[in-house]
Amino acid sequence: MSSGHSTYTPKTGFGRWMDARMPLPRLIYDSFVAYPVPRNLNYAYTFGGILSLMLVAQILTGVVLAMHYAANTEIAFLSVEKIMRDVNSGWLLRYLHANGASMFFIAVYIHIFRGLYYGSYKAPRELLWILGCIIYLLMMATAFMGYVLPWGQMSFWGATVITGFFTAIPLVGSWIQELLLGGFAVGDPTLNRFFSLHYLLPFMIAGVVVLHVWALHVTGQTNPTGIEVKSKTDTVAFTPYATVKDAFAMVLFLILFAYFVFYIPNYLGHADNYIEADPLNTPAHIVPEWYFLPFYAILRAITFNIGPIDSKLGGVLAMFGAIAVLFVVPWLDTSKVRSAVYRPWYKLFFWVFVVNAIFLGWLGSRPAEGVYVALAQVSTLYYFAFFIVIMPVLGLIETPRRLPNSITEAVLEKKKGGKSTIAPAAAE
Amino acid sequence: MMLERMRKGMLNMKLLLNGFAALGLGLLTAASASAAEYPIKKPVEQDWSFEGPFGTYDRGQLQRGFKVYREVCASCHSLNLVAFRTLEDLGYSEEQVRALASEYEVQDGPDEAGDMFMRPATPSDYFPAPFENPQQAAASNNGAYPPDLSLMAKARTAERGFPTFVFDIFTQYAEGGVDYVYNLLTGYEEDSQGHEIPEGTYYNPYFLKAASLAMAPPLSDGVVTYDDGAPETVDQYARDVSAFLMWTAEPHMEARKSTGFVVMVFLVLFGGLMYLTKRKIWAEAH
Numbered sequence: 001m002s003s004g005h006s007t008y009t010p011k012t013g014f015g016r017w018m019d020a021r022m023p024l025p026r027l028i029y030d031s032f033v034a035y036p037v038p039r040n041l042n043y044a045y046t047f048g049g050i051l052s053l054m055l056v057a058q059i060l061t062g063v064v065l066a067m068h069y070a071a072n073t074e075i076a077f078l079s080v081e082k083i084m085r086d087v088n089s090g091w092l093l094r095y096l097h098a099n100g101a102s103m104f105f106i107a108v109y110i111h112i113f114r115g116l117y118y119g120s121y122k123a124p125r126e127l128l129w130i131l132g133c134i135i136y137l138l139m140m141a142t143a144f145m146g147y148v149l150p151w152g153q154m155s156f157w158g159a160t161v162i163t164g165f166f167t168a169i170p171l172v173g174s175w176i177q178e179l180l181l182g183g184f185a186v187g188d189p190t191l192n193r194f195f196s197l198h199y200l201l202p203f204m205i206a207g208v209v210v211l212h213v214w215a216l217h218v219t220g221q222t223n224p225t226g227i228e229v230k231s232k233t234d235t236v237a238f239t240p241y242a243t244v245k246d247a248f249a250m251v252l253f254l255i256l257f258a259y260f261v262f263y264i265p266n267y268l269g270h271a272d273n274y275i276e277a278d279p280l281n282t283p284a285h286i287v288p289e290w291y292f293l294p295f296y297a298i299l300r301a302i303t304f305n306i307g308p309i310d311s312k313l314g315g316v317l318a319m320f321g322a323i324a325v326l327f328v329v330p331w332l333d334t335s336k337v338r339s340a341v342y343r344p345w346y347k348l349f350f351w352v353f354v355v356n357a358i359f360l361g362w363l364g365s366r367p368a369e370g371v372y373v374a375l376a377q378v379s380t381l382y383y384f385a386f387f388i389v390i391m392p393v394l395g396l397i398e399t400p401r402r403l404p405n406s407i408t409e410a411v412l413e414k415k416k417g418g419k420s421t422i423a424p425a426a427a428e
Numbered sequence: 429m430m431l432e433r434m435r436k437g438m439l440n441m442k443l444l445l446n447g448f449a450a451l452g453l454g455l456l457t458a459a460s461a462s463a464a465e466y467p468i469k470k471p472v473e474q475d476w477s478f479e480g481p482f483g484t485y486d487r488g489q490l491q492r493g494f495k496v497y498r499e500v501c502a503s504c505h506s507l508n509l510v511a512f513r514t515l516e517d518l519g520y521s522e523e524q525v526r527a528l529a530s531e532y533e534v535q536d537g538p539d540e541a542g543d544m545f546m547r548p549a550t551p552s553d554y555f556p557a558p559f560e561n562p563q564q565a566a567a568s569n570n571g572a573y574p575p576d577l578s579l580m581a582k583a584r585t586a587e588r589g590f591p592t593f594v595f596d597i598f599t600q601y602a603e604g605g606v607d608y609v610y611n612l613l614t615g616y617e618e619d620s621q622g623h624e625i626p627e628g629t630y631y632n633p634y635f636l637k638a639a640s641l642a643m644a645p646p647l648s649d650g651v652v653t654y655d656d657g658a659p660e661t662v663d664q665y666a667r668d669v670s671a672f673l674m675w676t677a678e679p680h681m682e683a684r685k686s687t688g689f690v691v692m693v694f695l696v697l698f699g700g701l702m703y704l705t706k707r708k709i710w711a712e713a714h
Binding site: 030039078081084085091092095181240241244245246247250251254255258259261262264265267271272274275284362379 | 578584602685688691695698
């Protein structure tokens, strides 16, 4: 997966035999040992590794859960409770899997924000970025279908509402919705196809992850300065440097994960999902999982008609648009400078964007009434303006700070700066 | 049972199809305007033996709570997900559980003649419901179906609001459901604010969905006899039965928290070692 020529030399007879026939050890060596990474990567760059770990963890717990789960509306809810009560360590598996989904999204959001901050999507890494967006989309589909499987009240009504979005699409909308549901309403066919797809999609994610990593290893990683690697002193070998740093970050992340699993396993879920799905009883408050809330807020922010587009279709378009706009970010950003470190204005707008996204999430959890609607509209406006107006315009008018000549220079400058600020304190 | 559920499912489907066209996306915006009004009072947080990272169930309390369930709640509420065998977790011996189970009758069969028959329950059986089906339960309870209690302590929660919900992460507050149950059971009072109370319902400011609910105040002082000297008051009954329902909802909580402690200690130590390794390796890079 690595560009550049290989430095692998097999040490044993078997190694040479293997290398001449199928050089898998060479591929692994080149990709995960000798592969050069910029020496100035900070901890924001460890989330790729964390995400790989989470994908594997979700697949492993998921495969075992699937051995005990029954995708049948009559018994799905009971089979999950059976896992919680009678399967050996079933409670652990299920809590790991349910909270693992949330942790997966926490990690992916940090990963995406890191990309936006350091301009990781800019040429020549557009495809890398787009592959990442595809993974994110697949993750959303997987998570949504997974949430339906326990067949609680929120599973059922969440599925009803979200598949209902598709009816807003003119002409083919109802057809798409019926195809998704396998009927006219959420029922047994829906649960079965969601289970099937929920099992399939993670392997598709794994496939796209391979492409994502491949593309990464062709262009090499970006780094906080945004300056491309120029000489050998700019980089360190992936192993042991990045490996050990990633591993440390993974342990920290696992502590967070374990904290939720063992102490507040239901914090990120909905109490309503411990009530079996009842098609005749609508919950007072239908809310999706927390990681969908910003998009849910955007959906509900469009309460007005725009020409021939009624508010319903407008909301759905805005919601999908909020994700679609990510795909074209590499071409929306006109800045010559990659990293926000050297872009004071972009840095400001970026952090406002982060706060705004979290705020949108909170609004998504509120009922769509009164002041919340107006706030969601303002927030939605900023969400889109950030991509469609600020990114292209700011790149043209902003005066960036002076860039260091190389990564090595940036590292040395930082060290010197660090020392000089520490020195007076030490003198006391 | 299966057939009955399927029939119900078909009926539901028909009703649903009728309603569906009208429902559509309107559902989204309709997502309850009343959500903010109730509960009238937020549940008051209680002290529980099982809260916090080292929390454990108080066996005596669980046994008392079980007694309250058996003698009061069980006349209307089922406990479908709880098997008699799991009662050993409450501190009962195998013999006690067997004797306890045999006090219940469960349906079995068909026998050789093809007939269903009743027999005393064994530890592997589940608590039989006090009614044949939800419709029957509703019919004998003024039209309101008394919900199954197995998961009640996790299936209800009053909204925490900002910023409390953020603090809850750090205080490990996971007792929203059990606090709600306790507050509901002890919260019946005279309505002083002139709410509209439909006939056959009882005012309770802690109820999540409305100002009143169909369940009459179920507890009164002295209604259950305790043999361990605990006070025989509504407050104590409510506290005990809430704790019992926390156990029915989360029977492996103690294993979860004790495993969690080991996992945390391991991860922190492992993380420390990883950090030192990382420092040593990177020291050579600069």
